[in-house]
Amino acid sequence: xxxxxxxxxxxxxxxxxxxxxxxxxxxxxxxxxxxxxxxxxxxxxxxxxxxxxxxxxxxxxxxxxxxxxxxxxxxxxxxxxxxxxxxxxxxxxxxxxxxxxxxxxxxxxxxxxxxxxxxxxxxxxxxxxxxxxxxxxxxxxxxxxxxxxxxxxxxxxxxxxxxxxxxxxxxxxxxxxxxxxxxxxxxxxxxxxxxxxxxxxxxxxxxxxxxxxxxxxxxxxxxxxxxxxxxxxxxxxxxxxxxxxxxxxxxxxxxxxxxxxxxxxxxxxxxxxxxxxxxxxxxxxxxxxxxxxxxxxxxxxxxxxxxxxxxxxxxxxxxxxxxxxxxxxxxxxxxxxxxxxxxxxxxxxxxxxxxxxxxxxxxxxxxxxxxxxxxxxxxxxxxxxxxxxxxxxxxxxxxxxxxxxxxxxxxxxxxxxxxxxxxxxxxxxxxxxxxxxxxxxxxxxxxxxxxxxxxxxxxxxxxxxxxxxxxxxxxxxxxxxxxxxxxxxxxxxxxxxxxxxxxxxxxxxxxxxxxxxxxxxxxxxxxxxxxxxxxxxxxxxxxxxxxxxxxxxxxxxxxxxxxxxxxxxxxxxxxxxxxxxxxxxxxxxxxxxxxxxxxxxxxxxxxxxxxxxxxxxxxxxxxxxxxxxxxxxxxxxx
Numbered sequence: 001x002x003x004x005x006x007x008x009x010x011x012x013x014x015x016x017x018x019x020x021x022x023x024x025x026x027x028x029x030x031x032x033x034x035x036x037x038x039x040x041x042x043x044x045x046x047x048x049x050x051x052x053x054x055x056x057x058x059x060x061x062x063x064x065x066x067x068x069x070x071x072x073x074x075x076x077x078x079x080x081x082x083x084x085x086x087x088x089x090x091x092x093x094x095x096x097x098x099x100x101x102x103x104x105x106x107x108x109x110x111x112x113x114x115x116x117x118x119x120x121x122x123x124x125x126x127x128x129x130x131x132x133x134x135x136x137x138x139x140x141x142x143x144x145x146x147x148x149x150x151x152x153x154x155x156x157x158x159x160x161x162x163x164x165x166x167x168x169x170x171x172x173x174x175x176x177x178x179x180x181x182x183x184x185x186x187x188x189x190x191x192x193x194x195x196x197x198x199x200x201x202x203x204x205x206x207x208x209x210x211x212x213x214x215x216x217x218x219x220x221x222x223x224x225x226x227x228x229x230x231x232x233x234x235x236x237x238x239x240x241x242x243x244x245x246x247x248x249x250x251x252x253x254x255x256x257x258x259x260x261x262x263x264x265x266x267x268x269x270x271x272x273x274x275x276x277x278x279x280x281x282x283x284x285x286x287x288x289x290x291x292x293x294x295x296x297x298x299x300x301x302x303x304x305x306x307x308x309x310x311x312x313x314x315x316x317x318x319x320x321x322x323x324x325x326x327x328x329x330x331x332x333x334x335x336x337x338x339x340x341x342x343x344x345x346x347x348x349x350x351x352x353x354x355x356x357x358x359x360x361x362x363x364x365x366x367x368x369x370x371x372x373x374x375x376x377x378x379x380x381x382x383x384x385x386x387x388x389x390x391x392x393x394x395x396x397x398x399x400x401x402x403x404x405x406x407x408x409x410x411x412x413x414x415x416x417x418x419x420x421x422x423x424x425x426x427x428x429x430x431x432x433x434x435x436x437x438x439x440x441x442x443x444x445x446x447x448x449x450x451x452x453x454x455x456x457x458x459x460x461x462x463x464x465x466x467x468x469x470x471x472x473x474x475x476x477x478x479x480x481x482x483x484x485x486x487x488x489x490x491x492x493x494x495x496x497x498x499x500x501x502x503x504x505x506x507x508x509x510x511x512x513x514x515x516x517x518x519x520x521x522x523x524x525x526x527x528x529x530x531x532x533x534x535x536x537x538x539x540x541x542x543x544x545x546x547x548x549x550x551x552x553x554x555x556x557x558x559x560x561x562x563x564x565x566x567x568x569x570x571x572x573x574x575x576x577x578x579x580x581x582x583x584x585x586x587x588x589x590x591x592x593x594x595x596x597x598x599x600x601x602x603x604x605x606x607x608x609x610x611x612x613x614x615x616x617x618x619x620x621x622x623x624x625x626x627x628x629x630x631x632x633x634x635x636x637x638x
Contacts, residue, residue, distance in 0.1 A: 071118020
């Protein structure tokens with residue numbers, strides 16, 4: 001990394017070109033297709049990006065133009081992004097699961113003239129909205145399965161684009177190289193859209209200087225180097241993948257491995273066993289559920305051994321995290337547990353060779369953090385935002401379960417009287433695209449106002465509490481953090497999601513909960529409880545009793561005035577397509593309070609149930625709408 005700092009390689013294309021000088025024929029990327037891992041060298045990746053850039057030139061693409069990229073994480077995303085940036089273009093990330101309406105907003109608002117799309121699903125979305133996008137000239141796609149019969153003149157196959165670019169390179173071999181040399185670190189390179197938790201998404205303008213500073217800050221804390229294996233898991237439309245994935249690949253020379261499909265991530269992860277495994281909190285929570293499901297399905301001997309060693313491992317992990325001496329008996333039993341229980345488990349999860357485990361983007365409950373450490377997954381938290389870049393993280397030997405770490409090198413921060421975190425440094429964004437008013441609200445005198453409430457500790461660690469605007473306050477004046485309680489609840493293998501309710505007009509806290517259909521369904525079958533649909537299962541009294549045990553577990557660690565008093569098991573899962581969640585699965589609280597307004601009113605009026613019209617999907621695939629009663633239950637202390 002020091003070599004990067006010593007040379008004039010201040011843009012992604014310049015860094016990739018320098019990588020070719022150093023490691024030309026060595027492997028830099030892998031992509032699994034039809035069960036086989038295909039390898040890219042630094043030279044081949046650079047040539048592909050170069051040919052893509054030449055192809056864009058033929059389409060009239062120029063410096064400052066935008067290319068929206070939508071689809072799964074693939075080498076084509078990376079090469080297409082860098083290829084556009086070679087011309088001075090700006091890459092606009094679009095999450096693969098957006099609706100056509102959401103895609104239309106981002107592509108239109110960003111003034112994108114080209115869309116690079118993954119497959120038929122994404123192409124269909126863009127074709128549906130193309131008439132709403134007057135600036136759109138071309139839709140390039142890289143997976144042509146199902147698209148052979150499409151004849152829209154706006155469509156262009158990715159491989160044909162590369163052939164076109166290769167032809168043009170032969171006619172003018174230095175043209176793109178000159179454009180690469182003309183760019184500087186001050187140029188914009190990315191336009192990433194916020195999750196839109198409080199309104200329409202905002203386009204965050206990010207310069208090379210900002211993104212490369214974030215990558216260097218990350219690598220100063222996490223020891224990733226040339227030849228280390230990374231696994232592309234975060235959406236490439238999110239800042240996290242631009243830093244932890246594409247960024248570490250470019251700056252550190254790590255090998256970036258792409259899974260075959262989102263559905264094959266666990267299988268593909270096992271085959272690679274990457275040096276670093278970085279996932280969001282919801283994915284780590286999913287890992288915990290996967291482990292618990294597999295242990296419930298295991299034979300009685302394996303299950304008994306697991307249940308014997310997990311409490312021991314958790315005690316040991318707690319001592320290590322609290323920097324307390326570990327008693328000899330815990331060290332001895334822990335060593336036995338690691339060898340016979342947890343190392344095979346890590347092998348099953350594809351993490352036997354992994355030495356760095358990271359998480360970020362939202363808070364992770366201490367329960368989940370401690371459980372993962374007990375399994376041998378020595379997780380380290382980071383704090384990175386689209387606007388502020390990489391700012392905080394756990395240094396190798398300075399990890400605290402409840403904190404998001406200490407400031408990264410080059411990061412300045414301060415905390416206001418109302419506990420809001422402010423960040424300054426080279427990692428901070430340039431501003432919101434076409435929205436100077438919003439920029440002025442959050443970017444003042446070089447300080448980015450994050451909107452996050454934190455507490456600082458004497459040892460330099462910073463503890464995330466919640467969003468400042470989302471900190472709860474009851475009519476009694478008691479303040480609390482909804483996210484903290486929600487995270488504790490999600491540690492339950494039987495709960496997929498949670499929404500904590502309790503505003504200034506409410507005297508107590510209540511919860512709207514989603515059951516984990518797979519886990520609760522398995523539990524019901526094991527206990528010979530019959531059910532037909534999600535709606536049916538969620539409203540059963542024995543399921544409510546099951547969940548009640550977890551609510552009491554959480555209540556036991558909460559102050560009495562912030563304990564959950566009433567709860568509802570919802571008839572459906574929270575859904576991003578219905579506007580209830582962001583694409584990174586964060587709760588849109590404002591939307592939720594409106595959507596479930598009648599239910600919330602019934603909870604605080606003391607009603608025992610409320611009638612709703614619920615869409616259902618039966619096991620045979622049939623769908624319908626039924627009227628059902630949602631039961632509202634009161635939590636009685638034991």
